[in-house]
Amino acid sequence: MKAAVFDTYVTRKNGRVMHFDIITQEGESIEHVIEYGKEYLQTKNEEGQVLSSKECRFCHIEMATNEMETSILNKGYFILEMEGCRDA
Numbered sequence: 001m002k003a004a005v006f007d008t009y010v011t012r013k014n015g016r017v018m019h020f021d022i023i024t025q026e027g028e029s030i031e032h033v034i035e036y037g038k039e040y041l042q043t044k045n046e047e048g049q050v051l052s053s054k055e056c057r058f059c060h061i062e063m064a065t066n067e068m069e070t071s072i073l074n075k076g077y078f079i080l081e082m083e084g085c086r087d088a
Helices: 030-043 066-075
Strands: 002-011 017-025 056-063 077-083
Touching: 002 030, 002 066, 017 030, 017 066, 030 056, 030 077, 066 077
Parallel strands: none
Antiparallel strands: 002 017, 002 056, 017 077
16 A cells, blocks of 8 residues: 655644654545544644644655554554654
């Protein structure tokens, strides 16, 4: 499956920046991608933080791994946590 990667930066409630990729099936609308990002933020107790097309930008297309594809087929997206996503 070809997957679209959206590079995303969100400022957490504590002021630190979260950097993560939202990975979806190729052709997904930015509106859906942003909703997926907001759903992910809720799992991190960061609901309500600003997430728009300014913080979330299309980056590239790549072939999805098996893990990514399973997640995309089950819930529409896969999150690849990069920086500042885990509580330290």
